[in-house]
Amino acid sequence: MMYGDIPALDERPAVSVDIAVFSVRAQDLRVLLVRRAAPPFRGRWALPGGFVRAAESLDDAARRQLQDETDVRDVYLEQLYTFGGPRRDPRGRVISVAYFALVAGNTPAQAAASGDEVAWHPVRSLPELAFDHAEILTYAWQRLRYKLEYTSVGFELLPNEFTLSELQSAYEIVLGEQLDKRNFRRRILESGILAETNRNRAGEGQGRPARLYRYKKDAPTEVKARRLFP
Amino acid sequence: MMYGDIPALDERPAVSVDIAVFSVRAQDLRVLLVRRAAPPFRGRWALPGGFVRAAESLDDAARRQLQDETDVRDVYLEQLYTFGGPRRDPRGRVISVAYFALVAGNTPAQAAASGDEVAWHPVRSLPELAFDHAEILTYAWQRLRYKLEYTSVGFELLPNEFTLSELQSAYEIVLGEQLDKRNFRRRILESGILAETNRNRAGEGQGRPARLYRYKKDAPTEVKARRLFP
DNA sequence: ACAAAAGTGTTTACTATACACCCATGG
């Protein structure tokens, strides 16, 4: 940033954050939405989010908005992309820094401060969304599939302790594809990012109880990628 | 973005774009910098950039700033990350949307509108930079290495027509690593993203003239990544 | 004819994939 002085107040855009929070629940990949109580787009579903305050960082703003609006906290949060088209908000110029977040499937969400309606919607069948949030969500979902394949963020979709079958199921739901049980287990275990606990979980119904594992936090979050190109 | 009305003018941050333009020249990976003529950080080198205007998109702002300040145009441009720490600019709250750009090694850069000093600096030996631009550049450089390995953006570092040796050399310079000539050529050609011309280029010195190739624009820019994880 | 860079295949090691049965528990 080089020239000209800092712009006059009336030439400055407003800056917001919007967060796409994903979670696997009820055998489905879902995203957290809030129904707008105020115009514009009153009554439509939207991503949780809001304006950035003068003294807070963008990450802090995202966490604060998420907690205030949906009572969701302790999420895995990652900046996604900044949407800045000049006409994306009818109230005026609003630049939105979009975030991408993952929470475990057992995380509850509820209307917080505002008392507004909050719900987990299946990403494969969404209502019409406010603003350009459909575009943001498409981008976020693509990023999720992508990151699942070359990093270990997938663990953020599960509680602290989980069985390998639960992990495999989460992967299958997000990727929309069946995986081979033996290959899946071998690769996950060989990667060395899981620690075996000495406890088992008895399943809901019948069957042999499954060993519980946890994710090693100190493990590298990004698998060393072999070169794909050239 | 859900609650509260759009913020009052005096609570809005300024929004800028900053661009890290890379290019391979003189057997070195270089980045385009501008020496600041005005405070803050007068005299220090900085990434080209500036404030976003009321009616332009972020991408448009980046292209405009690049052209105005350095007379560089027709670049490959991609949004990188948004830096929004509350104290990153001593003049007040400035949120910067950083961009990452690539140009061919023969692209000249010169002071444009402002008449300010502009130069290509080797990324492996940089002066102290203004603001948090060192951090932005570190991030951009990492992204460049990364994208070079799983997409075909590398061609943006070369002129329209190039020899396979020039291409290989660009890759080696960015990745900082020698590549095997036969494997390199085989993989690039098998990927089908190059079109052979029927012309050759006689080298500077001696040696057999090399066949010229061009990049097929309609080719997929992203190589289908095999799954890395799990 | 020689220096300098371009161009070209094959062998070997590794990694990914496909695939079927026994085990532990609860009812």
Next chain:
DNA sequence: CCATGGGTGTATAGTAAACACTTTTGT
């Protein structure tokens, strides 16, 4: 004892990596 989900190994195919010599041109 049977139904349910948990857990395990091997053979084959495909991909990546290592490696050295011949060809074309300018001087």
